[in-house]
Amino acid sequence: MAVAILAGAGVADAGPAAPTSAAPAPHARQRGTLLSAELLYTLTSPKDSAAELTASGYDPGAARHGVDAYRLVYRTVDTKGRPTTASGLFTVPRGVQGRLRTVSFAHGTGVHRVDAPSMQRKVFLTGPAITYAAAGFATVAPDYLGMGTGPGKHPWMDVPSETTASLDLLRAARRFAPRTDRTLDRDVLVTGFSQGASAALGLGRALQAGEDRHFRLGALAPISGAYDFGGAEIPALLAGDGELEPRWSVVYAAYTLVAFDRVHDVYENPGEVFRDPAVAELFDGMHTGPQMISALPRTPAELLTPYGRDLLAHPKGGLAAGLRATDSVCKDWKPAAPTRLYMARGDEQATVRNTANCAAAFQESGMRVPVVDLGAVDHQKSRHLGSNVRATAEVVRWFSTLRPGGDR
Incomplete structure (x- = not known):
C-alpha cells in the first residue's frame, strides 16, 4: 500500500544499477553479502536531526542524536530464488559506538525506482529511519527488489521477496556496522507501513522461525497494512x-x-x-x-x-x-515477541478491516494482539499517510521502553 507518491525531487545520485550475479543459484552464504556502502548524508547534531524530521512532516520529539545515513548494496534473491542485488538505507546515531539496538522499517508503495529510502532525503520515505536513528537505534530500511539500485521491475506486495530483501539487508548491515565501530543487537524491532506492514510481518515470521542464525525477533509493530x-x-x-x-x-x-x-x-x-x-x-x-x-x-x-x-x-x-x-502474514503463526498493530479510522487507502482481520487471525492462533487506533491525523490531506507519521512517534517511544533480550 501507499506512501506519498513522489515526483523524484531530491533524488540522490545512485550511479549505475548493481549487476545481477550470473551464478545459476545462490549459496546461502552469498545472501546478505555487502557489495558497497556509501555515506549519503550526515545530520551533525540532534538539532539537525530534529530539523530534518520537521521538514519531512515527522515528530522530532525523540531526536537525541545526529545521524549518519548510508546506502548499502547487497546480494539477495529474486522471486524465483535466483541471485540478484538490492539496496537499502542504513542509519546510525552519531556519537554512539558499540552495540546498538536494531530496527527494521519497511516502507510503503512507490512506483518509480527512486521511491525508495536510499534514494531520497527530507521526504516522507526517510522520516522513520531518521526518527529511529536519532533516538539511538541502528535502522535498516530496504528499498525492495526492483527499486533503488536493484535491477528488474518491482514485484509489489510479494511478501516472500520483501522478506528475503529485508532479511538480507540486515545481514549486510551486520557486516558493515563494525566499519563504523558498531555492532548490531540480535533482537530486531520490526516495523513497517502500508505495503511495508505486510513486509514487516513476513520478516518477523522469518526471524521467529530461525531463518537467520544471528538475528531474532524482538518486537513487531506494523502500521496500516493490507494484511487481508x-x-x-x-x-x-x-x-x-x-x-x-x-x-x-x-x-x-x-x-x-x-x-x-x-x-x-x-x-x-x-x-x-x-x-x-x-x-x-x-x-x-x-x-x-x-x-x-x-x-x-x-x-x-x-x-x-x-x-x-x-x-x-x-x-x-x-x-x-x-x-x-x-494474505498469509497473520495466519497460522503467532509472534512470541511483543506485538502491536497500528491503524487509523477513516483510512482512505487501506480499509481498517485489514487490521481487524489480522488481529482476529492472531486471536485464533492463541495470541491477543493490541490494536492501537491512532485517531484522526492527516498528512498531506491523507489519513493513511498521517497514520505513519503518528505511529512512528508512538512506536519509537514503545521500542524505547522494551528491554533488550530477556523479559520484555
Missing part, C-alpha cells in the same frame, strides 16, 4: 461505497494485476484486464507518481474490462496463488 489483501482490501476498492478514495482504488487495482502478473502469470496480455493496455506500462519503474496518476482513469469501472473486474472479485489461477501468499 484478497479478502478485505480488494473487495473494498471494488465496492465504490465511499470508504476508499476512488483514485487510490484505481492505482491499487492496476498495480495488483500488473505486479502479480510479473510473478504469477495472471494474464496473457494487458488488454484482457485493462480497457487501455498501456496502463501496464505505467508501472515499469520509470514513471513518476504524478505521471501515473495523470494517465490513469478516475474509477475502477473506467480502468477494468469486465474480465479484469471479475478476476479481482473472484481471483483464480496465478492471482489466487499470489494472494494466498500475501
Whole structure:
C-alpha cells in the first residue's frame, strides 16, 4: 500500500544499477553479502536531526542524536530464488559506538525506482529511519527488489521477496556496522507501513522461525497494512461505497494485476484486464507518481474490462496463488515477541478491516494482539499517510521502553 507518491525531487545520485550475479543459484552464504556502502548524508547534531524530521512532516520529539545515513548494496534473491542485488538505507546515531539496538522499517508503495529510502532525503520515505536513528537505534530500511539500485521491475506486495530483501539487508548491515565501530543487537524491532506492514510481518515470521542464525525477533509493530489483501482490501476498492478514495482504488487495482502478473502469470496480455493496455506500462519503474496518476482513469469501472473486474472479485489461477501468499502474514503463526498493530479510522487507502482481520487471525492462533487506533491525523490531506507519521512517534517511544533480550 501507499506512501506519498513522489515526483523524484531530491533524488540522490545512485550511479549505475548493481549487476545481477550470473551464478545459476545462490549459496546461502552469498545472501546478505555487502557489495558497497556509501555515506549519503550526515545530520551533525540532534538539532539537525530534529530539523530534518520537521521538514519531512515527522515528530522530532525523540531526536537525541545526529545521524549518519548510508546506502548499502547487497546480494539477495529474486522471486524465483535466483541471485540478484538490492539496496537499502542504513542509519546510525552519531556519537554512539558499540552495540546498538536494531530496527527494521519497511516502507510503503512507490512506483518509480527512486521511491525508495536510499534514494531520497527530507521526504516522507526517510522520516522513520531518521526518527529511529536519532533516538539511538541502528535502522535498516530496504528499498525492495526492483527499486533503488536493484535491477528488474518491482514485484509489489510479494511478501516472500520483501522478506528475503529485508532479511538480507540486515545481514549486510551486520557486516558493515563494525566499519563504523558498531555492532548490531540480535533482537530486531520490526516495523513497517502500508505495503511495508505486510513486509514487516513476513520478516518477523522469518526471524521467529530461525531463518537467520544471528538475528531474532524482538518486537513487531506494523502500521496500516493490507494484511487481508484478497479478502478485505480488494473487495473494498471494488465496492465504490465511499470508504476508499476512488483514485487510490484505481492505482491499487492496476498495480495488483500488473505486479502479480510479473510473478504469477495472471494474464496473457494487458488488454484482457485493462480497457487501455498501456496502463501496464505505467508501472515499469520509470514513471513518476504524478505521471501515473495523470494517465490513469478516475474509477475502477473506467480502468477494468469486465474480465479484469471479475478476476479481482473472484481471483483464480496465478492471482489466487499470489494472494494466498500475501494474505498469509497473520495466519497460522503467532509472534512470541511483543506485538502491536497500528491503524487509523477513516483510512482512505487501506480499509481498517485489514487490521481487524489480522488481529482476529492472531486471536485464533492463541495470541491477543493490541490494536492501537491512532485517531484522526492527516498528512498531506491523507489519513493513511498521517497514520505513519503518528505511529512512528508512538512506536519509537514503545521500542524505547522494551528491554533488550530477556523479559520484555
